[in-house]
Amino acid sequence: MNQLLGDKNTYKVVRVDPTTKLQKKNNSIVNELYKGKHINYREKQQLASSAATAPRLYGLPKIHKPECPLRPISSSINVPCYELSIYLGKILTPLISEDYNIKNSFDLQNRLADVNVCNDDVKRSFWAGDGEVAILDLWEERAADLRSSRKNGHIYKEMANELAKLGYNYTARDIQVKIANFTQRYRKERVEMGPSGGSPSIWPFYARVNQIIGGFKANRFCELMLESIDESSTASSVPTTPSPQLTSTPSTPQPWSNPPSPLPGSSAIEPKKKKNIVSVHTKVMEKFEAVSVEITNYMKKSEENENKFMKIEEEKANALKETAQDNKEPKKAFVAINP
Structure with missing residues (x-):
């Protein structure tokens, strides 16, 4: 002791x-x-x-x-x-x-004697590393099936059965949540890396998840947006040459005459396929700056309106004070007349 x-x-x-x-x-x-x-x-x-x-x-x-x-x-x-x-x-x-209370350990044992816990009632707090690799393999095999059908609960059950054969006891709900977590983490890493892929991801499963869902449009929104901006800017920068209008007179074709040569400028001009990423990024930043300027102006207007409102409230308070003082003076006069 x-x-x-x-x-x-x-x-x-x-x-x-x-x-x-x-x-x-x-x-x-x-x-x-x-x-x-x-x-x-x-x-x-x-x-x-x-x-x-x-x-x-x-x-x-x-x-x-x-x-x-x-x-x-x-x-x-x-x-x-x-x-x-x-x-x-x-x-x-x-x-x-x-x-909600027990007397002792014997009371607890008697209460738990008839309780049956199902597998669906057990909450899993973590996934083993090899279990994550196994679910990535199954996800890659069934990715097309999961995207093709809206009601895909049976697919998750089949994946759970496949994992059970490999020795991993996970429910269909566990697999669905894990795949959703993989997708959310992948999109977060994709945003942090940027469209040019400047800073590599340190997430160990990034390359594997990118191989599975990297080609889907839902995960390439930023790149597609930049491509559309670049294509529109390229199309607008290509000059259009008006074709000359020639007045021709009917003449009898001669068998020894050569076929007419194409007029200069009449051939179709192909748009340039090379993308100027720097100009695209500049345009995107200009749009963001314009939006930020609008937000700043709106905040300034709101501050001005708030200051005006405060001034109006002060004027109201002063008017009420003056009214109260004016009401006191007749009372004093009435008291003086009728002591």
């Missing part, structure tokens, strides 16, 4: 015994209850403390552990609030529901 009490992080040495102070506080509470007619005189005499002692500490050996360490037990018999605690316990006990 001395070794347990030597732990300064758990126990603290006090210079003065607080038992007398706690006894006076307990008796003060009992007197207030008696004055409020919540208890009678006999209950007052029973709850009052006169010769209280400090709690006693002793230890019970833990025989199921090596070296039999002691479990500290604090005995509260004859402490200042001992009788008052028993009195309050009798009042509060009927308010406690037995459905």
Whole structure:
């Protein structure tokens, strides 16, 4: 016990015994209850403390552990609030529901004897590393099936059966949530990398998930947007040459005449396929800056409106004060006339 009490992080040495102070506080509470007619005189005499002692500490050996360490037990018999605690316990006990409380470990064992836990009721808190690799393999095989059908619950069940054959016990719901988490993490990494792929991802499954769903349009929104902007800018930059209008006179074709050569400028001009990424990024940034300027102007207008509103409120308050003062003056005059 001395070794347990030597732990300064758990126990603290006090210079003065607080038992007398706690006894006076307990008796003060009992007197207030008696004055409020919540208890009678006999209950007052029973709850009052006169010769209280400090709690006693002793230890019970833990025989199921090596070296039999002691479990500290604090005995509260004859402490200042001992009788008052028993009195309050009798009042509060009927308010406690037995459905959410147990008496001891034997009561818990009896209640759990008839409880059956299904596999669907068990919540999985983590996935093993090899389990994640296995689900990625199945996802790659069934990716087309998952996207082709709207009602794909049976596909997740089949994937769960395949994982069970490999020794991984996961439900269809677990697999669905895991694939959704993979997709969300992949999109987050894709956004952080940017459309040009400047900063590589440190997520270990990025390359594998990119191989599975990287080609889908839903995951290439940013790149497709930039491509559409670039194509529109390229199409608008290509000059259109008007074809010359020639007036021709009917003539008799000669067998020895050569076929007419194509006019200059009449051949179709193909648009340039090379993309100027720098100009595209510049246009995107210009749009963002324009939006930010609009937001800033809106905030300034809102601040101005708020200042105007505050001025109006101040004018209202001043008008009310002046009205109140004007109302006081006739009263004073009336009192002066009729003393």
